[in-house]
Amino acid sequence: MAGADVIPDPMEITLVIAKIGLVLLVILTLAAYLVFAERRILAWIQDRKGPNRVGPFGLLQPLADLIKLLTKEDFCPPAGDRWLFFLAPAMAAIPAIMTFAIVPFGAPVRIFGRDLPMQVADLHVGLLLFMALSSIAVYGVALGGWASNSKYALLGSLRGLAQLISYELSMGLSLVPTVMLARSFRLSDIVAAQEGGWFILYQPMAFAIFLVSILAECKRIPFDLPEAEGELVAGFHTEYSGMRFGLFFVGEYINILVLGGLAATFFLGGWQGPLLPGLLWFWGKVLAFAFLFIWIRGTLPRLRYDQLMHLGWKVLTPMALVNILATAWWLYLAGSSPL
Amino acid sequence: MRVIDDMTAILTGLWTTWKHILRRPVTIQYPEEKRIPSPRYRARIILTRDPDGGERCVACYLCSAACPVDCISMQAEEGEGGRRRAAWFRINFSRCIFCGFCAEACPTMAIQMTPDYEICRRDVMDLVFEKEDLLVEHCGKDPEYNFYRHAGIGVTQPRGEGEGEKPTVDVRGLMP
Amino acid sequence: MAATLFYILATVMVIATILAITGRHPVHAIVYLVTSFFALAGIFYLLLAPLVAMFEVIIYAGAVMVLFMFVIMMLDLGHPERGGRPALGQWLPALLLGATVLATISYAAAGFAGDKLPAMLPGVKEFAVTLFSRYGVAIEVISLQLLFAVVGALYLGRRR
Ligand code: SF4
Ligand code: SF4
Numbered sequence: 001m002a003g004a005d006v007i008p009d010p011m012e013i014t015l016v017i018a019k020i021g022l023v024l025l026v027i028l029t030l031a032a033y034l035v036f037a038e039r040r041i042l043a044w045i046q047d048r049k050g051p052n053r054v055g056p057f058g059l060l061q062p063l064a065d066l067i068k069l070l071t072k073e074d075f076c077p078p079a080g081d082r083w084l085f086f087l088a089p090a091m092a093a094i095p096a097i098m099t100f101a102i103v104p105f106g107a108p109v110r111i112f113g114r115d116l117p118m119q120v121a122d123l124h125v126g127l128l129l130f131m132a133l134s135s136i137a138v139y140g141v142a143l144g145g146w147a148s149n150s151k152y153a154l155l156g157s158l159r160g161l162a163q164l165i166s167y168e169l170s171m172g173l174s175l176v177p178t179v180m181l182a183r184s185f186r187l188s189d190i191v192a193a194q195e196g197g198w199f200i201l202y203q204p205m206a207f208a209i210f211l212v213s214i215l216a217e218c219k220r221i222p223f224d225l226p227e228a229e230g231e232l233v234a235g236f237h238t239e240y241s242g243m244r245f246g247l248f249f250v251g252e253y254i255n256i257l258v259l260g261g262l263a264a265t266f267f268l269g270g271w272q273g274p275l276l277p278g279l280l281w282f283w284g285k286v287l288a289f290a291f292l293f294i295w296i297r298g299t300l301p302r303l304r305y306d307q308l309m310h311l312g313w314k315v316l317t318p319m320a321l322v323n324i325l326a327t328a329w330w331l332y333l334a335g336s337s338p339l
Numbered sequence: 340m341r342v343i344d345d346m347t348a349i350l351t352g353l354w355t356t357w358k359h360i361l362r363r364p365v366t367i368q369y370p371e372e373k374r375i376p377s378p379r380y381r382a383r384i385i386l387t388r389d390p391d392g393g394e395r396c397v398a399c400y401l402c403s404a405a406c407p408v409d410c411i412s413m414q415a416e417e418g419e420g421g422r423r424r425a426a427w428f429r430i431n432f433s434r435c436i437f438c439g440f441c442a443e444a445c446p447t448m449a450i451q452m453t454p455d456y457e458i459c460r461r462d463v464m465d466l467v468f469e470k471e472d473l474l475v476e477h478c479g480k481d482p483e484y485n486f487y488r489h490a491g492i493g494v495t496q497p498r499g500e501g502e503g504e505k506p507t508v509d510v511r512g513l514m515p
Numbered sequence: 516m517a518a519t520l521f522y523i524l525a526t527v528m529v530i531a532t533i534l535a536i537t538g539r540h541p542v543h544a545i546v547y548l549v550t551s552f553f554a555l556a557g558i559f560y561l562l563l564a565p566l567v568a569m570f571e572v573i574i575y576a577g578a579v580m581v582l583f584m585f586v587i588m589m590l591d592l593g594h595p596e597r598g599g600r601p602a603l604g605q606w607l608p609a610l611l612l613g614a615t616v617l618a619t620i621s622y623a624a625a626g627f628a629g630d631k632l633p634a635m636l637p638g639v640k641e642f643a644v645t646l647f648s649r650y651g652v653a654i655e656v657i658s659l660q661l662l663f664a665v666v667g668a669l670y671l672g673r674r675r
Contacts, residue, residue, distance in 0.1 A: 041360065043364070044359070044360045044362075044364065045356045045359050045360055046359070047359055047362055047363075047364050047365045047366075048364050048365070048366050049364045049366040049368075081542070083543075084542065084543070084546065087546075123565065124565065124638070124639070125565045125566055125568075125569050125639065128565075128566070128569035128570075128573065129569060131569070131573050131577075132556075132569050132572035132573045132576075132577060133572075135572070135573055135576070135577025135578065135581070136549075136572065136576060136577055138577070138581050139546075139549065139581075139584075142581070142584055142585075142588070143542070143546070146542060146584075146588050154588065157588070158585070158588060158589070161581060161584070161585050161588075162585070165578070165581060165582075168577075183640075184639075185639055295353060295356060295357070295360075296353070298356050299349075299352045299353050299355075299356045300349065300352065
């Protein structure tokens, strides 16, 4: 514990707490509105109008949904495992929220005469923390389905387990080239390394693999097998009701935002961009990713289970490995500083 | 190559949905905008009158017999001049499936379907429509048709005594 | 502050581990064990070994335990929480091994002078360089072993 025993000054702590509060507020509000946006955009894709009754243009719909979810009965199946059943939604949502701590969401600003990075925690193992938290998010899905003591939920969570483990692998491997290019696990370094050119230009393949993998990681169509409505009722959250269901549901959207933010950070230069301020660039990119996810949901059908495993293990993972090797050779041949 | 084919397929799909995002929605905002169904639309049932203003219904029970869900009931009675009509006539709209068989079966064109589809009620008992609710002051879809003119009001005069009408056959007699 | 955090994490870890050992339901035991891994990762972080902390979570909590859980969920265990406690004879080897480990650690800790932690944070780079240059052969051997395992699994799982 040597070296860590410095008492940070109160100003620093206040600023960090303020940042955490702000990020939480923004993320939760955005997630709620993402649900609304998804419903509207899907409706447009299907030539409908979508929710437009509550408030102007339906903008108060998330509030109405929230009230509905809060006032519903919080039901636990009698034969289920109460303790884990109540714990699982939190285990699904919290890692997603925590991941946002390492995402740099804007250019550093100067407040009260000090440089304030627009990032809650700039860990020098930031990328690994992301991998760790995303591997922990599996537990919410698995335990939620298992504790429900229902066959649909159990099947959903088994599928979820297998899917999340498989795609985490290709996701992690597709990030290795960015680390090789930036020479750091620190997310602010990765953003800084993209000043000359976004990594998507050097690593289009890695970006494609990462994009497919994060689609699978947040269990979205075409990879929504854990909750496939047509086959498993609602998959792992079949038995959930009220705000616990809401937590699973909002957790999925928080995941979209976080993974979109990470994709922007790793491949699209994070908050960097010409003319506009960093904050706008970053959130614009995140929302663009969210739109892409919704758009894909409105377009593609669901994969079959064997196709899912085939894509993960026999296509994406080997491609990512080859990509790592190619990047390594390229870096080696180009000398120490390719960029 | 397969990869290129697959990518083209996905991108074509995305392009199609993109075009649909920009398209005008086909939704009709119901309580504000109402669509006007075609005249032959089958919704709320009415009992019409003939051009003279009399009730068309002769309480023949054909509609009631034709109804697949048995939601029409009535009681026949004889009015002045021996003319038959319904003492009461009741349609339970909570059971009606709007198949239109009753209107099809009716020989007098009395029972008719209208395009008025807004017949929901808070209380299900309010969906039981009595004769007063069903009877309207017009002729409905066929304003010319007058059953009694068409068929003659012959029910009150003895059989076989009308103009140009042959005498009735005596079925018990032996003469041909 | 770091000391307080350490004691909190250590308490959590010990309690969670004890619960994981004594818990009768395997899924509950896994949850306790994962909690304990988390606390351990926190302690590693406090000890200026963030890389080890992350690997702890990724590999043990995120992969090994998930596979355990996968297997447990696939099997129909019935009601393991209604089973009896293991007899003393079954406890004995575990107690013996535990006592040995405890004794070794106490012996090592007694000789530890404190304040021997490096002042500078060993970065990811130093870690990697050491791992792949000094222990390169070991890494290769381990990766070959993993390759054997993969090939073996493919052989067993192939379509006949
Ligand atoms: S429309 Fe069909 S169901 Fe309704 S009253 Fe007429 S015959 Fe009966
Ligand atoms: S409505 Fe028509 S079918 Fe029904 S009893 Fe009257 S005349 Fe007969």
